[in-house]
Amino acid sequence: MPLPAKAFQLWLHRVAPSASTADLCRISGIKRTTFAQQLVRGKVAETTLVSISRALGLSPLAELASFDHYVELAAPPQPPTPAELVSQVATMDLLRAVISRSSPAYGGYGDQGSSMTPALSPAPHATSVRNWVDAIDDGELRHRVSAATGVAPQNYSAQLTANRLSPELAVATARAAGVGFTGGLVATGLITEAEAGWTPGAKQAALDALSDGELSSLAGERLQALGKSLRRHEQEQAQTEKIWENLG
Amino acid sequence: MIAILQWTTLALCCVVTLVRVPSVLRGENRSLFWIFALMTVAILLSIDAPYLAVDQVLGGMNFANLVLRFVIFGGIFFLGIRLARGFSACDALKLITGPIGIAIAAAASIAVVAVFLMMDTAGSSAGLVAVFAKDGHNAALVEYYGxxxxxxxxxxxxxxxxxxxxxxxxxxxxxxxxxxxxxALGTVAICLSLLSPVIPSSLGFMKFVFNYSAVLCLVLGLSLIWLAKSLAKRAPKKQAGMA
Structure with missing residues (x-):
């Protein structure tokens, strides 16, 4: 659920008592019409709060925690599990790691974490939300989230497929899985890894800690999923072309 | 209200047909142009003034109405084939062009002609309203004809x-x-319009709503596809690549 406008106004008054709406929009890069509409509707998106917090030099996570819905975020953050960290490594970075570990004959360095390997791209990546949920799923997670939040499983799955998850659901998912709350917020792109308090090399370290076998099968799963989604996209493209060819 | 619906539908059909002229000159999907042209003629013939004018030329025996039926049959047949091909509906294509489809087309044609000949059709009247008003026998026949x-x-x-x-x-x-x-909405409207004979006369306006909204939905739906194609051609292609 987005933030209630009333609480948001109080927060604004506390953190930026003298700033006008125009000032806030200018420094945070939010469109004025969007901002005004959110206030009128009484529901302010979490992304709005995050943008303004960033612009004011405040911690988005701490400011989010000052709202009743997100009061759990105020507790000292539980660090992400290695599986969560690896889930936030982009598929192409995973494949690059596979090649890096291969023998020099195949363009690798025969070791891991070589200084020659380019740095990992920052989260979120193209399938970061689904990969995060898969990383913390014990098989029953989706049912528990659905039961706890009242969101239908197919709507939840649709959000994952679209690589989206509302901040509220991300927090509920983390709670249901018993992991730290920051993982979902990073995977959905609401806050950055640094804002979540993840140590700079954490992702790389988790990746390096994977055995060759684990890394290969993980990369294989990711490639398979990518192939599936690309094939579906190609099929839809072909179908659309056919419709246009016949009816356009 | 009904007049607005009628003339709006006609105007839309006309516009869509004219918009397709450049495509026809380029040789793209000529049959679509003819589908729209047939639809325009069909709408024209279902509105009072143009109907009376055409029927006077054809002898004032309401032959224009019979022509209208076959114009609709022809248009809908080609449209069905186009849609089935476009939407990769092999089952529908087989149904339409196969023995079942041909049999239904033949049965419908024979029924239309037979009922038309049984009616006392003298006196031009759009929608055969005057024939309907003649007596109970003719009224029933007009319903079956429709x-x-x-x-x-x-x-x-x-x-x-x-x-x-x-x-x-x-x-x-x-x-x-x-x-x-x-x-799909147009399909529902057409199927509902089959119920015309059992719609009570107090709800007579519903017949018009079903008929014209069916045509409006079909034409709008087809133009949207054309619009989508034109927009996609103009905008750079967005590829979900291996990013």
Whole structure:
């Protein structure tokens, strides 16, 4: 659920008592019409709060925690599990790691974490939300989230497929899985890894800690999923072309 | 209100037909142009003033109405084939062009002609309103005539209905899906218009609503596809690549 406008106004008054709406929009890069509409509707998106917090030099996570819905975020953050960290490594970075570990004959360095390997791209990546949920799923997670939040499983799955998850659901998912709350917020792109308090090399370290076998099968799963989604996209493209060819 | 619906439908059909002229000159999908042209003629013939003018030329025996029925049959047949090919509905294509489709087309044609000949059709009147008013016998025949004329369009669109629903639920572009939704809505309207003979006269306006909203939905749905294609051609292609 987005933030209630009333609480948001109080927060604004506390953190930026003298700033006008125009000032806030200018420094945070939010469109004025969007901002005004959110206030009128009484529901302010979490992304709005995050943008303004960033612009004011405040911690988005701490400011989010000052709202009743997100009061759990105020507790000292539980660090992400290695599986969560690896889930936030982009598929192409995973494949690059596979090649890096291969023998020099195949363009690798025969070791891991070589200084020659380019740095990992920052989260979120193209399938970061689904990969995060898969990383913390014990098989029953989706049912528990659905039961706890009242969101239908197919709507939840649709959000994952679209690589989206509302901040509220991300927090509920983390709670249901018993992991730290920051993982979902990073995977959905609401806050950055640094804002979540993840140590700079954490992702790389988790990746390096994977055995060759684990890394290969993980990369294989990711490639398979990518192939599936690309094939579906190609099929839809072909179908659309056919419709246009016949009816356009 | 009904007049507005009629003339709006006619204007829209005209515009869409004219918009297709450049495509025809380029040789793209000529049959679509003819489908729209036939639809325009059909709408024209179902509005009072133009109908009377045409029927006077044809002898004032309401032959224009019979012509109207076959114009609709022809248009809907080609439209059905186009739609089935476009939406990859092999089942529908087989149904429409196979023995069942041909049999239904023949049966509908024979029924329309037979009932027409049984009626006392003297005196031009759009929608055969005057014939309907003559006596109970003719009134019943007009209802059967109308039902026979709607049978074939209803069959064609119903055959395509599953394909429309499939497209609606797929992940195709939003404009294509909206057009599938409109076409499905048109199908529902055509099928509902089959109920005309049992609609009480107090709800007589519903007949017009069903008829014209069916045509409006079909034409709008088809134009949306064309619009989607033009927009996609102009905008740079967005590829979900291996990013």
């Amino acid at each position: 039902a026979a004329g709607r049978l074939y369009p209803a069959f064609i669109t119903a055959a395509l209905f599953p394909a429309m629903l499939r497209t609606l639920r797929s992940g195709l572009p939003a404009l294509v899906r909206s057009s599938a939704a409109l076409l």
